[in-house]
Amino acid sequence: MRLKTLARASAIAVIAGLAAPAFAQQTVTWWDFFAGGDGVRMKALIDQFNEEHDDIEIEATTLEWGVPFYTKIRTSAAVGQGPDLMTYHLSRMPLGLAEGVLTPITAEDLEAGGISEDDFFAGALDSAKGPDGTLYAVPFDIHSIVLYYNKSYLEGTRFLDDNGELTGISSLADFEEALATAKENGAESPVTYATGDDGGVFRVFYTLLSQQGGTLISDDGEVLPGDSMDKAVNAVEIMTKWHDEGWQPEQALYEASVALFTSGKSAFQMNGVWEVPTMNDLAANGELGFEWGAVEIPQLMDSQTTWADSHAWAIPVQGDEEMDPEKRAAVMEVIGWMEKHAIQWADAGHIPAYKPVAESEEFKVMEPNATYSTLADKATYDPRSEVAGVASPAYDAAQNIISPAIHGYLSPEDAVAQMKSELESRMN
Structure with a gap:
């Protein structure tokens, strides 16, 4: 009788919604x-x-x-x-x-x-x-560097289409022409990125290396294998030219590099997608004195790819x-x-990174995310190595070796050789 009573009580509790969760x-x-x-x-x-x-x-x-x-x-x-x-x-x-x-x-x-x-x-x-x-x-996500642009420096040039969107950049020569044009139009630093920080330097360097088909660290642990040494030197030479032409800021730390763009002193910014909220907030508050956009880093070299992480x-x-x-x-x-x-x-x-959301109608109208989301299928992630990735020896080498090189303190050849030696030593 007691068992029947308990069973009946339990059934009543379930019906009443009072039963303990499973x-x-x-x-x-x-x-x-x-x-x-x-x-x-x-x-x-x-x-x-x-x-x-x-x-x-x-x-x-x-x-x-x-x-x-x-x-x-x-x-x-x-x-x-x-x-x-x-x-x-x-x-x-x-x-x-x-x-x-x-x-x-x-x-x-x-x-x-x-x-x-x-x-x-x-x-x-x-x-x-x-x-x-x-x-x-x-x-959970894909976050990369993108190319932010200030439309005011490009008005009346071939680099804005009829809708005021960035166009006409499909090579390094095109991009450097845009930088020279922006400087002529009054840009203090035509392109800004964190030239004195590890992340800013590494991400631009790695993008230029990857667009050439270069490899920083192979899957079997070789640093700059094959002709990747030459491609790395070329990447550093490009960044050094941007410095020598006065197109990029001098040893800028992260916050300073962002401020150059948000204050209207740069035509372009190579920075992470995580600065989109900064731009949106400034524009919404009436604190941004120009129209802006953001696109996938253009194909400057042999292929279309960009550094990314998740x-x-x-x-x-x-x-x-x-x-x-x-x-x-x-x-x-x-x-x-x-x-x-x-x-x-x-x-x-x-x-x-979850495609049902990335392909949803709600995301397709989210700008500028939807515009640069094309990079998701073409991004190049950091090498599969213990010495690569965020807060790693590879990032340290970018700050301690590549950054001095692009500011003229080391030749590109010496910088790449030092980077190779440093990363190899950290693997032992």
């Missing part, structure tokens, strides 16, 4: 490295997820970007004190694999999140895999323990939800 609420501990506008947008996504879910709660912590973040991941994962879910740059995938801090993500995991490999751009997906094809992360989701190892299956399912549900809401992240200038 699974206890899962708390997903989350670490990211997002600051500024990215941080604001990610916090809004997390808050929205938590509001919409009673069975899963994200408990988020933001850590310092770069080396501190990846060092913290390594040490915490080793002792099982890391997060359940973390953001990760795909350019640091080789480091994560070498350190053994990443767990494979299976087809069943993806299914639990309502997503599949076919949902993602091939370049980003390939960069999320190990050498054997095992998936270790889920791409923010991605990864699940770190838990020391010697395996993650509870219910917790892992909750983590994948978080990942899937974030991917399906990536249009809100695209507001930060990024291109969604």
Whole structure:
């Protein structure tokens, strides 16, 4: 009789909506490295997820970007004190694999999140895999450098079409003609980028190298193999010419390089898509004195490609323990939800790596993102090497060797030879 009473009570509770959930609420501990506008947008996504879910709660912590973040991941994962879910740059995938801090993500995991490999751009997906094809992360976006332009310096020239959009740049000669024209029209620095910082120098150098078909580090670990030395020298010579002609700023740090463009002193800016919100905000507040646009970096050399990276989701190892299956399912549900809401992240200038959002009508009218989203299929990611990627020896070499060269303190040949030697020494 007691069993029947309990059964009847349980049935009544279910009908009344009072039954306990099938699974206890899962708390997903989350670490990211997002600051500024990215941080604001990610916090809004997390808050929205938590509001919409009673069975899963994200408990988020933001850590310092770069080396501190990846060092913290390594040490915490080793002792099982890391997060359940973390953001990760795909350019640091080789480091994560070498350190053994990443767990494979299976087809069943993806299914639990309502997503599949076919949902993602091939370049980003390939960069999320190990050498054997095992998936270790889920791409969230594609972020690259793009070419911002100030229309006022190009009015009446062949570089603006009838709709006021950038046109006529399909070679290095075209671009340099546009720079010379902008200087004649009063631009203080016709093209600005962070000529004194690691990221700005590396991304422009790597784009010029990649457009020539050059390789910084091969898959088997050779630095500047074959004729890539000559192509790297050519890239440095181009950047040096831009300096010598007075077309780019002198040893500009990141903030200064951005200020040159936003203050109307530069006709072009080679910078990340993450500055799109800055431009939009300034324009909306009436603080921008010119019309602007942004496009994919034009084909300056032999092929159309641009440096790119991706923010991605990864699940770190838990020391010697395996993650509870219910917790892992909750983590994948978080990942899937974030991917399906990536249009809100695209507001930060990024291109969604999740194709259903990138191909949606909502994204197709998001400008200038939709205009430069063509780069998603043609982007070149950082070399698959432990010494490459953000906050890596390759970036250090750009700041400490390539930047002095483009300012005349080293010959391009000596700079490339030093870069090769430095990266080879860091591999040993």
